[in-house]
Amino acid sequence: MSSVIINEVRPGFYLDSVALMRYSKSIAGLDGVEEAAMMMASPSNRQIMFDAGLLNDVSAGAEGGDLIIGIRACDANTAEAARAEANLILDQPTTSGQGETWRPKSIRAAVKASPDANLALISVAGDFAAAEARKSLRRGLHVMMFSDNVSIADELSLKQEARELGLLVMGPDCGTAIINGTPLAFANVVPKGGIGVIGASGTGTQEITCLIAQGGGGISQALGVGGRDLKDEIGGITTLMALDALDADPDTRHIVLISKPPAKAVADKVVARIGASKKTFTVCFIGATDWDLPANARFASSLKTASEHALGGKALFANFNANAIAKPASAAKVCGLFSGGTLCAEVQTLFINAGLTVMSNAAIPGVDALSENSTAHTIIDLGSDEYTQGRPHPMIDPSVRDQALATAMADPSVGIVLVDVVIGYGAHEDPAGHLVASLGASLSGSTLVIASVTGTDGDPQGRLSQISKLETAGILVAPSNADAAELALACLKLAG
Amino acid sequence: MDNNKTADLISKPLNVVNIGLEGFANELKQQDVSTIHVDWSPPAGGDPKIADLLSKLGT
Amino acid sequence: MELIEKANQEALSRMLAADPVLIDVIPASEAIPNLKSHMILHAGPPVAWENMCGPMQGAIAGIAKFEGWADSLEDAFEKAAAGAFDFHPNHHFDAVGPMTGMTTISQPLMVVENRKFGNKAYCALNEGLGKVMRFGGNDDSVLERLAWLRDDFGPAFGKALRSGDGIPLKHLVARGLTMGDEMHQRNVACSGLILRELAPALARTSTDNEELAKILAFIGGNDQFFLNVAMAMGKAIMDPVRGIEGSSVVTAMCRNGTDFGIRVSGTGDQWFTAPVEMPEGLYFPGYTEADANPDMGDSTIVETIGLGGFAMGAAPAVAGFVGAGAASDAGNFTRTMSEITTGENPEWTIPAMDYLGVPTGIDIRMVLDTGLAPTINTGIAHKEPGVGQVGAGVVRAPMKCFEQALIAFAESVGVK
Numbered sequence: 001m002s003s004v005i006i007n008e009v010r011p012g013f014y015l016d017s018v019a020l021m022r023y024s025k026s027i028a029g030l031d032g033v034e035e036a037a038m039m040m041a042s043p044s045n046r047q048i049m050f051d052a053g054l055l056n057d058v059s060a061g062a063e064g065g066d067l068i069i070g071i072r073a074c075d076a077n078t079a080e081a082a083r084a085e086a087n088l089i090l091d092q093p094t095t096s097g098q099g100e101t102w103r104p105k106s107i108r109a110a111v112k113a114s115p116d117a118n119l120a121l122i123s124v125a126g127d128f129a130a131a132e133a134r135k136s137l138r139r140g141l142h143v144m145m146f147s148d149n150v151s152i153a154d155e156l157s158l159k160q161e162a163r164e165l166g167l168l169v170m171g172p173d174c175g176t177a178i179i180n181g182t183p184l185a186f187a188n189v190v191p192k193g194g195i196g197v198i199g200a201s202g203t204g205t206q207e208i209t210c211l212i213a214q215g216g217g218g219i220s221q222a223l224g225v226g227g228r229d230l231k232d233e234i235g236g237i238t239t240l241m242a243l244d245a246l247d248a249d250p251d252t253r254h255i256v257l258i259s260k261p262p263a264k265a266v267a268d269k270v271v272a273r274i275g276a277s278k279k280t281f282t283v284c285f286i287g288a289t290d291w292d293l294p295a296n297a298r299f300a301s302s303l304k305t306a307s308e309h310a311l312g313g314k315a316l317f318a319n320f321n322a323n324a325i326a327k328p329a330s331a332a333k334v335c336g337l338f339s340g341g342t343l344c345a346e347v348q349t350l351f352i353n354a355g356l357t358v359m360s361n362a363a364i365p366g367v368d369a370l371s372e373n374s375t376a377h378t379i380i381d382l383g384s385d386e387y388t389q390g391r392p393h394p395m396i397d398p399s400v401r402d403q404a405l406a407t408a409m410a411d412p413s414v415g416i417v418l419v420d421v422v423i424g425y426g427a428h429e430d431p432a433g434h435l436v437a438s439l440g441a442s443l444s445g446s447t448l449v450i451a452s453v454t455g456t457d458g459d460p461q462g463r464l465s466q467i468s469k470l471e472t473a474g475i476l477v478a479p480s481n482a483d484a485a486e487l488a489l490a491c492l493k494l495a496g
Numbered sequence: 497m498d499n500n501k502t503a504d505l506i507s508k509p510l511n512v513v514n515i516g517l518e519g520f521a522n523e524l525k526q527q528d529v530s531t532i533h534v535d536w537s538p539p540a541g542g543d544p545k546i547a548d549l550l551s552k553l554g555t
Numbered sequence: 556m557e558l559i560e561k562a563n564q565e566a567l568s569r570m571l572a573a574d575p576v577l578i579d580v581i582p583a584s585e586a587i588p589n590l591k592s593h594m595i596l597h598a599g600p601p602v603a604w605e606n607m608c609g610p611m612q613g614a615i616a617g618i619a620k621f622e623g624w625a626d627s628l629e630d631a632f633e634k635a636a637a638g639a640f641d642f643h644p645n646h647h648f649d650a651v652g653p654m655t656g657m658t659t660i661s662q663p664l665m666v667v668e669n670r671k672f673g674n675k676a677y678c679a680l681n682e683g684l685g686k687v688m689r690f691g692g693n694d695d696s697v698l699e700r701l702a703w704l705r706d707d708f709g710p711a712f713g714k715a716l717r718s719g720d721g722i723p724l725k726h727l728v729a730r731g732l733t734m735g736d737e738m739h740q741r742n743v744a745c746s747g748l749i750l751r752e753l754a755p756a757l758a759r760t761s762t763d764n765e766e767l768a769k770i771l772a773f774i775g776g777n778d779q780f781f782l783n784v785a786m787a788m789g790k791a792i793m794d795p796v797r798g799i800e801g802s803s804v805v806t807a808m809c810r811n812g813t814d815f816g817i818r819v820s821g822t823g824d825q826w827f828t829a830p831v832e833m834p835e836g837l838y839f840p841g842y843t844e845a846d847a848n849p850d851m852g853d854s855t856i857v858e859t860i861g862l863g864g865f866a867m868g869a870a871p872a873v874a875g876f877v878g879a880g881a882a883s884d885a886g887n888f889t890r891t892m893s894e895i896t897t898g899e900n901p902e903w904t905i906p907a908m909d910y911l912g913v914p915t916g917i918d919i920r921m922v923l924d925t926g927l928a929p930t931i932n933t934g935i936a937h938k939e940p941g942v943g944q945v946g947a948g949v950v951r952a953p954m955k956c957f958e959q960a961l962i963a964f965a966e967s968v969g970v971k
Contacts (some may be wrong), residue, residue, distance in 0.1 A: 005632070016872045019836075021871070021875070022837060022875050035840055044684050044685045047503065048839050048840060049840060052840040053841070070840070086519070087526040104532065104894065105927055107513060107896040109925075110532045111511045111513065112533060114511065114530065118504065118505055118510065118511050119510060119512050120514075121512050122515050122516055123515070123520060124536055130551075131539065136513065136515075142502070146517070147514065166501040167501055167502075168502045180507075182527060182529050183527075184520070185520055185523075245502035248503055249506060295633070297552075348826075368502050442882075536923075539925075540924070541926055541954065546961060549918055549962065550923055550961070552556075552965070553556060553920055553961075553970055554560075555920045
């Protein structure tokens with residue numbers, strides 16, 4: 001069967017050649033069409049169409065200002081259909097006018113486009129984070145480095161450069177900050193108020209800011225410094241800058257400092273800086289039992305106590321009575337599975353203070369490293385590196401905890417499974433729902449599950465609605481992480 | 497520290513350049529915080545030698 | 556590094572200070588005294604005969620016959636393979652040429668003088684569309700047109716230019732940008748503007764009305780006439796930027812159909828090359844990607860000065876070449892290119908982008924840091940010699956050129 005050529009001339013119809021090439025391509029792509037072109041009838045275009053076998057007598061009289069539609073197809077019907085389609089396109093040439101929105105590929109371009117930018121939030125892979133932070137500083141941005149796996153040498157040089165420039169580097173591995181009421185990365189919606197928080201720990205800052213909110217207080221700023229800022233190598237550069245800033249901030253009345261116990265020399269500098277301030281402080285070094293502090297500062301060994309100090313000594317959740325809701329544990333061992341590192345540390349502190357033997361993959365002083373066949377209570381930080389290499393953090397993807405939960409629930413030596421549920425910006429959209437679904441039928445067994453929810457009702461997930469999901473499923477819910485630990489202890493005690 | 501600009505950070509409206517997880521940028525935009533997201537990719541397509549040179553040469 | 560920032564600012568300021576003026580058309584032998592018989596200048600970085608693509612070999616055969624160095628195309632192929640001709644890049648002789656970029660002694664070259672720095676750059680005349688030598692065309696019609704350009708058009712054009720003070724190009728290009736040209740794939744406005752500038756002088760200096768009409772019709776009938784002017788202008792602007800110690804600004808980009816090459820200010824005249832890529836674009840009816848030759852020509856000098864793909868926002872009609880690209884996306888190309896340049900040109904602005912200046916001074920560091928290769932608007936040649944243009948599209952400069960350049964550049968500033 002031979003091909004059919006159809007020509008049509010549209011006199012005086014002008015379209016740009018680029019537009020015509022695009023339309024030609026779509027007609028040539030129709031089923032059964034061998035070749036198609038729409039071109040202005042200039043001599044050179046006519047030659048091109050002739051060479052392509054697209055011209056017949058119909059277009060012989062076409063002149064430069066005319067448009068030729070040339071179609072070669074397998075049969076007449078197909079050719080006619082293609083011609084109709086071509087005319088349709090020509091008469092309604094506008095496609096979507098919606099251009100893709102431009103997105104900068106570099107910090108340089110972003111700052112150019114947004115000259116009032118004042119903070120870079122960096123969460124790229126650790127290998128690249130320091131370079132991006134350096135670029136941000138050179139463009140005058142303060143930096144919050146959510147990224148981890150940044151070398152301590154890079155951290156030091158970044159913080160030194162930042163200090164020269166008067167800029168703050170929060171992090172690396174800074175999960176949480178609240179600046180001017182805006183939660184950044186993993187953070188919660190809390191009211192504005194007079195309490196400033198400086199945290200080397202993300203979940204520690206989350207728990208304290210949420211507990212303060214539940215106690216009726218508010219937060220002026222929550223600045224993260226990164227987990228290593230108070231080590232000797234870094235020397236507390238960011239902590240000291242944050243202290244200066246909050247000390248000078250008229251909206252900050254009281255300052256809470258949260259960290260693991262710092263290096264001695266760094267602690268001395270920080271404590272001296274605190275002593276030089278006219279404001280009052282709460283210092284919470286999780287894992288330490290006490291610390292020598294100046295008169296304007298009080299020590300707290302747990303996040304809950306720190307929150308109470310910050311609230312001026314107000315007791316939190318006075319109506320909560322662990323003994324009243326405790327049930328006897330079916331076996332002697334507690335297995336804690338935490339997504340928040342500092343929540344994990346707080347439970348360890350409370351357990352060893354109660355005289356229990358504890359082991360952990362993220363052991364605080366006085367706690368053993370993990371070992372097989374030990375009868376010690378096991379308190380695991382699922383956010384630590386060995387669980388998150390190449391995987392999302394359990395606060396983003398709670399399924400990281402699923403396997404460990406199933407194992408613990410099936411272990412006859414475990415009587416209590418203790419967990420945290422962290423909500424807020426950055427976190428999973430429904431961690432309580434996920435936890436309940438993951439536990440499934442194991443919830444009807446004899447193992448007790450105890451949880452607390454770190455968050456507020458202002459958070460997208462809603463604290464009360466998360467608690468209600470847990471309670472409906474038969475999980476015992478305490479109002480704070482520390483209270484959850486107390487509840488576990490009460491359940492152990494009931495079991496004798 | 498006379499030049500500590502942290503006071504500026506905590507007293508002026510937050511205006512964020514987000515590099516990395518886009519979810520952070522989306523959450524900030526939901527809260528009406530001025531945010532520009534960088535469509536980032538590893539420098540030099542991830543070639544460590546070139547990336548190292550770039551960091552020394554500065555951009 | 557402060558040295559680099561300073562050096563790049565110097566490079567940018569030299570680009571912006573340039574004052575290119577089209578002053579003359581003269582035979583290549585006069586323009587380039589070092590250009591001798593049997594020497595053939597080609598587009599792109601250096602390339603040996605056996606590594607040249609089909610259109611490049613076809614053009615060389617045609618130009619050898621045109622110059623009388625071979626009796627026939629077959630004879631020219633044999634002589635070329637036997638080493639009878641010396642091949643050099645245009646760039647080594649202050650010249651540039653589109654696509655195959657043939658430059659030999661008897662061809663008329665346009666002369667653009669950079670009056671700020673006193674240097675000159677040269678480019679042959681644009682032959683029009685269809686079968687032309689720049690796309691490897693070499694039949695009698697091609698050679699006849701070249702002879703007319705040499706014997707009639709070139710001398711008349713030169714005479715007209717010499718009768719006045721030349722045509723300043725900076726302002727003309729600025730107007731072209733506001734009229735929808737990007738000076739690589741779209742030169743309609745600038746070709747018209749230059750015809751307007753030139754017509755009175757041509758009329759005044761011409762003695763033959765019929766010949767004058769033919770000349771005016773040739774310019775008026777060639778939408779790409781200005782491309783070659785823009786290229787000589789680009790070369791004239793970039794040459795004074797060469798050899799600034801510590802500058803990571805690109806001073807030339809070009810392709811020979813086999814390799815893509817770049818030069819960087821701080822590393823002088825060294826070429827950094829990598830295999831050229833295939834353009835992506837739209838094809839004339841009857842042709843597909845399978846017919847396309849890899850990217851070719853010195854015309855990327857236009858992108859090097861912030862026009863072409865870098866000025867896409869000025870020419871939304873050209874954005875359609877990018878396959879699915881909508882005209883409304885044109886500005887994104889320009890914005891994206893501004894991520895890899897040292898600055899913008901305050902005199903060459905794009906009205907539809909709130910008078911944003913075209914991105915100027917490609918910085919190899921930023922190319923590698925962002926992973927954004929320069930976007931080049933280009934014509935697509937048929938891979939067989941003698942067929943000509945089969946489409947137009949967009950191609951990206953290969954990253955490998957920039958990687959090599961960065962390593963050499965780092966060494967030049969003592970960084971390892």
